[in-house]
Amino acid sequence: MGALSTGEAKTSNAAARTEPDPALLTMTGISKSFLGVPVLRDVSFDLRPGEVHVLAGENGAGKSTLMKIAAGVHTDYEGEIALLGLPSRFSSPQDAAARGISVIHQEMSLIDSMSVVDNIFLGRELTRSGTARQWTDRSAQLRKAREFCEQLDLDIDLSRLVEDYSLSVKNRIEIAKALAFNARIFIMDEPTSALSGPEVDKLFGLIRQLKTRGCGIIYITHRMEEIYRIADRITVLRDGRHVGTAPAGQLSEPELIRWMIGRELSRHFPVRRTAIGAVRLEIDGLSVPKPGGTSTTKKSWLVREVSLSVRAGEIVGLAGLEGSGNTDLLRGIFGAYGKLEQGKVAIDGARFEIHSPRRSVQQGLAYLTNDRKGTGLILGLGLAENITLASLEAVSPALWMRRAMEWQVADRHVRALGIRAAGLWQEVATLSGGNQQKVALAKWIETRPGVLLLDEPTRGVDVGSKHEIYELMTQWTKDGFAILMITSEMPELLGLADRIVVMHRGRVTARFGRAEATQEKVLKAAMADEAV
Amino acid sequence: MTEPIAQTEPRPAAAKRFLHLGAMQRLLAFGALIVLFVGFSLASPNFLQFDNVVGILLATTVNGVLALGVTFVIITGGIDLSVGTVMTLSAVTTAVFITNWHLPVLLGIMAGLVTGALSGMVNGTLIAKLKIPPFIATLGMLNVARGLALVFSGLRPIYFNDTPVFNQVAMGSLLGSIVPGFEVPNLVLVLFGAAVLASLALSKTVFGRYTFALGSNEEATRLSGVDVDAWKIGVYAVTGLFAGLAGVLIGARLNSAQPSLGLGYELEAIAAAVIGGTSLSGGEGTILGTVIGAFIISTLTNGLRILSVPQEWQTVVTGAIVILAVYLDIIRRRRQS
Numbered sequence: 001m002g003a004l005s006t007g008e009a010k011t012s013n014a015a016a017r018t019e020p021d022p023a024l025l026t027m028t029g030i031s032k033s034f035l036g037v038p039v040l041r042d043v044s045f046d047l048r049p050g051e052v053h054v055l056a057g058e059n060g061a062g063k064s065t066l067m068k069i070a071a072g073v074h075t076d077y078e079g080e081i082a083l084l085g086l087p088s089r090f091s092s093p094q095d096a097a098a099r100g101i102s103v104i105h106q107e108m109s110l111i112d113s114m115s116v117v118d119n120i121f122l123g124r125e126l127t128r129s130g131t132a133r134q135w136t137d138r139s140a141q142l143r144k145a146r147e148f149c150e151q152l153d154l155d156i157d158l159s160r161l162v163e164d165y166s167l168s169v170k171n172r173i174e175i176a177k178a179l180a181f182n183a184r185i186f187i188m189d190e191p192t193s194a195l196s197g198p199e200v201d202k203l204f205g206l207i208r209q210l211k212t213r214g215c216g217i218i219y220i221t222h223r224m225e226e227i228y229r230i231a232d233r234i235t236v237l238r239d240g241r242h243v244g245t246a247p248a249g250q251l252s253e254p255e256l257i258r259w260m261i262g263r264e265l266s267r268h269f270p271v272r273r274t275a276i277g278a279v280r281l282e283i284d285g286l287s288v289p290k291p292g293g294t295s296t297t298k299k300s301w302l303v304r305e306v307s308l309s310v311r312a313g314e315i316v317g318l319a320g321l322e323g324s325g326n327t328d329l330l331r332g333i334f335g336a337y338g339k340l341e342q343g344k345v346a347i348d349g350a351r352f353e354i355h356s357p358r359r360s361v362q363q364g365l366a367y368l369t370n371d372r373k374g375t376g377l378i379l380g381l382g383l384a385e386n387i388t389l390a391s392l393e394a395v396s397p398a399l400w401m402r403r404a405m406e407w408q409v410a411d412r413h414v415r416a417l418g419i420r421a422a423g424l425w426q427e428v429a430t431l432s433g434g435n436q437q438k439v440a441l442a443k444w445i446e447t448r449p450g451v452l453l454l455d456e457p458t459r460g461v462d463v464g465s466k467h468e469i470y471e472l473m474t475q476w477t478k479d480g481f482a483i484l485m486i487t488s489e490m491p492e493l494l495g496l497a498d499r500i501v502v503m504h505r506g507r508v509t510a511r512f513g514r515a516e517a518t519q520e521k522v523l524k525a526a527m528a529d530e531a532v
Numbered sequence: 533m534t535e536p537i538a539q540t541e542p543r544p545a546a547a548k549r550f551l552h553l554g555a556m557q558r559l560l561a562f563g564a565l566i567v568l569f570v571g572f573s574l575a576s577p578n579f580l581q582f583d584n585v586v587g588i589l590l591a592t593t594v595n596g597v598l599a600l601g602v603t604f605v606i607i608t609g610g611i612d613l614s615v616g617t618v619m620t621l622s623a624v625t626t627a628v629f630i631t632n633w634h635l636p637v638l639l640g641i642m643a644g645l646v647t648g649a650l651s652g653m654v655n656g657t658l659i660a661k662l663k664i665p666p667f668i669a670t671l672g673m674l675n676v677a678r679g680l681a682l683v684f685s686g687l688r689p690i691y692f693n694d695t696p697v698f699n700q701v702a703m704g705s706l707l708g709s710i711v712p713g714f715e716v717p718n719l720v721l722v723l724f725g726a727a728v729l730a731s732l733a734l735s736k737t738v739f740g741r742y743t744f745a746l747g748s749n750e751e752a753t754r755l756s757g758v759d760v761d762a763w764k765i766g767v768y769a770v771t772g773l774f775a776g777l778a779g780v781l782i783g784a785r786l787n788s789a790q791p792s793l794g795l796g797y798e799l800e801a802i803a804a805a806v807i808g809g810t811s812l813s814g815g816e817g818t819i820l821g822t823v824i825g826a827f828i829i830s831t832l833t834n835g836l837r838i839l840s841v842p843q844e845w846q847t848v849v850t851g852a853i854v855i856l857a858v859y860l861d862i863i864r865r866r867r868q869s
Binding site: 334336356357358360361362367369374375376377378379380381385389390392393396399400401403443447 | 736737739740741742744745749751752753754756757758759815816
C-alpha cells in the first residue's frame with residue numbers, strides 16, 4: 001500500500017505514456033454557489049493538448065465562474081481538478097499561473113507605463129547569479145523576451161512602453177508573457193471583443209501556433225462565427241449545468257443554439273392590454289464613442305448609428321449579449337457619456353440635446369443602472385434618502401430640506417411598490433435585492449419621467465419580487481410611460497416586450513415584433529456578425 | 533457574462549452592528565475627552581482651574597473652525613491641505629483692508645471670508661472640472677496661499693493697532709457681562725455658533741445631503757441627475773469659507789496678521805475631524821464629532837504643557853493619536869464589509 005501511494009505520480013506518468021493524449025486539465029463534478037445561490041452544478045470539463053475547446057452559454061450560464069475556478073480565483077468549490085492527470089487544488093491565481101495556467105483577460109493585465117520586456121517578466125524577473133541576486137538581469141530578459149516574440153511572429157521594440165502599442169499587439173504581448181511563465185493552458189475570455197477583423201485573424205494564427213506547441217486553449221466567446229472558425233470541441237453550459245460536449249464538426253449551429261437556450265417559456269407574465277400612444281422617445285442614428293479616445297483618426301465606437309423609437313405605453317426590449325453595446329446605448333441616451341455629437345434624440349417630439357444625466361432627468365428621462373449596488377443606490381444612506389435623491393431639489397426648492405415631506409414621498413412609494421423594510425430610516429445596504437431594486441425604481445418614478453430606461457430591472461432579484469416588478473412595469477405602461485428595457489433573460493424579454501431590438505457589436509442586427517420573436521431568432525441575431 | 537448577483541437578505545444583526553459601530557466612534561471620542569479631563573485633573577491641581585479651561589476653549593477656536601470646514605470635504609471623500617495657509621491669507625487680507633487701506637472693520641472681515649471662499653472655489657474647480665486629485669490640488673493651493681500671504685503683507689506682520697475694537701470684541705466676554713464671573717471670550721461663542729451653522733448645513737439642507745451622497749457613491753449620485761461638479765465646488769468653497777473665518781478669528785486673537793503662520797494647521801484640523809469619527813474614505817462624519825476631536829487635541833496639548841512635557845513630545849503624542857484614530861476607522865470599515 002505504501003509503495004502504491006508514494007508511486008501515485010509515477011503511475012499517472014506511466015498512464016500518460018500508454019495513452020498518447022492525456023488531458024491537460026480535467027475538471028470533474030464542479031459545483032459552486034455564491035451565498036447560497038448555486039451557479040455551477042456538477043459541471044465536468046476537460047482540455048486536451050493541442051485543442052481549442054470553446055465554452056459557450058448565455059450570460060450567467062456559469063462560464064466565467066468555471067474558468068475562475070480553473071484559474072485559482074475561486075478556491076472554495078466542490079469537485080475535482082486534475083492537471084496532467086494529477087489531482088490539484090490551486091490556492092491562488094499565482095499558484096495556478098505557476099503551474100502553467102494563463103488567463104488572457106478581456107481587460108488586459110499589462111501595465112501600460114512599463115516596457116514590454118518588464119511586463120513579460122513582471123513577477124518572475126530573471127536575476128543575476130551570485131551576490132547580485134537582487135538585480136534583474138536585463139540582457140538575459142531581453143534575449144529571452146525576443147525569443148518568445150519571435151516565436152509569436154511579433155516584431156516590436158521590447159524596450160518601449162506597452163501603452164505605445166495597439167490592443168491587438170497588447171494581446172500578443174500578453175500571450176508572450178504567458179509563454180514566459182511556461183503556460184500550457186490558455187484561458188481566453190472574449191479575447192476578440194476589442195479587436196478588428198485583421199487583428200482577429202492574427203490572434204487566430206497565434207492560437208494555431210500555440211496548438212502546434214501542444215498547448216490547450218479554453219476559449220469563451222459570444223460570437224457564433226468565431227466558434228466555428230476556431231473550435232475543435234464545444235462545451236455548453238446553461239444555468240450552471242453542463243448541457244453537453246461535442247466536436248465542433250458534429251454540432252450544428254441550430255443544435256448549439258438549442259443547447260444554449262433550451263428552456264421553456266414557463267414563467268407567466270402579466271397580460272398587458274395597453275393602448276399604444278404617441279412616440280415618446282425617438283433616436284435617430286445615434287453613435288456613442290468610447291470615452292477617453294481623443295485621437296480623431298482612430299475613434300472606436302461603443303454604439304454605432306442606432307435608430308429606434310418607443311411609444312407611450314410600450315415596452316421595447318433591447319437585446320444583446322455582453323459587449324453588444326446595449327447598455328452603452330442606454331447610458332449614452334441618458335447623458336452618462338456627456339455630449340454626443342452623432343445622432344438625434346427627441347423626447348415627446350421635441351429635439352433634445354444629450355448633455356449630462358442632470359439635463360436628461362430634467363427632460364423626463366430615467367435610467368435604472370444594471371449595477372444596483374455600484375451605481376444605482378447609495379448603500380450607506382437610508383431608504384427615504386435614496387428614494388428622493390433624484391428629486392431632492394424639487395422637493396426642497398429653497399435647499400432647506402423638508403424632512404416631513406421627504407418621508408411622505410418615500411412612504412407613498414414604499415406602499416405603492418410594496419417595499420418591505422423596517423422603516424424609512426433603514427439603510428438600503430441591509431435590504432434584500434428585490435427591495436433594493438424597488439427603491440431604485442421608486443427613485444425614478446418620483447422624478448415623474450416620461451421615458452424609463454431600465455437596464456436589467458430584475459437582475460439579482462428573487463422570483464416573487466420579479467413578478468411584482470413585472471406588475472409595476474405593466475402599471476407604468478398603463479400610466480403612459482414609455483419603457484426601453486435591457487434584459488439578459490430570454491423569457492423576460494419575450495414575455496414583456498412589445499417589440500425587440502437586437503444589438504451586436506454596437507449595431508442593430510434585427511428587429512422583431514412580439515409575435516414573430518423567438519429565442520432562436522433573437523439569440524442568432526445577437527451572435528451574428530453584422531447579419532442585417 | 534456575469535455571475536448572478538447574490539441576494540442580500542435583510543440582516544438586522546448587521547444593521548445593528550453597523551449602527552453600533554458608527555455611534556461607538558463618537559462615544560469613544562467623547563469618552564476619551566472625559567478621561568483626559570479626569571486624568572489631567574488628578575495629575576495636576578492647575579488643570580481644572582476656570583482660567584485654564586477657558587484657555588483650552590480659546591485654544592480650540594481657530595483649529596475648531598478649520599476642522600469644521602475640513603469635515604465637509606472629508607465627508608465627500610476628498611481632502612483640503614490648504615486650509616491652514618488659506619486661513620493666513622485671509623487674515624492678511626483682512627489686515628490689509630483694515631490697517632493698510634483704513635477700510636471699515638466689517639468690510640475687512642468680509643474680505644477675509646470672501647478670500648477663504650474664493651480659494652476654496654479654486655480648489656473645487658481644479659478638483660471637479662480639471663479632475664486633479666484633491667491631495668495635489670490643495671497641496672498646490674497651500675503653497676499659493678502661503679506665497680500670496682507673504683506678498684500681500686510685505687513679509688511683515690500687520691498689526692490692528694489703529695482698530696483696537698477688533699481685538700476687544702473678540703476677546704471681550706458677552707457671557708461675562710450677563711453672568712458675572714463667567715468670562716468666556718466671544719471667540720469661543722463664534723466657534724459654537726459656527727458649529728451650529730455647520731451642523732444645520734450638514735443635516736438639514738440639500739447641500740448636506742449631497743455632501744454625504746458624493747462621499748458615499750459619486751457615480752450613483754451623478755447618475756441620479758445631481759450636478760456633482762457644481763456641488764463639489766460648493767463643498768470646497770464652504771471649507772474655504774470656514775478657513776477664512778478662522779483667519780479672521782486668529783487675526784483678532786493675535787491682534788495681528790502673521791504671514792508666516794499657518795503651516796501645520798491643516799494637519800491638526802484634519803486630525804480633529806478624523807478623531808471625531810469622520811471617515812477619510814468619505815460618506816461619514818458629524819460636526820459634533822469634529823468639535824469633540826478639536827477639544828481632545830487642545831486638551832491634550834494643554835494638559836501635557838501643564839505637566840511640563842516638552843513641546844516636541846506633545847507633537848509626538850498628537851501624531852500618535854491621529855494614527856490611532858485612523859486605524860480605528862479602518863477596523864470599523866473592515867467589520868462593516
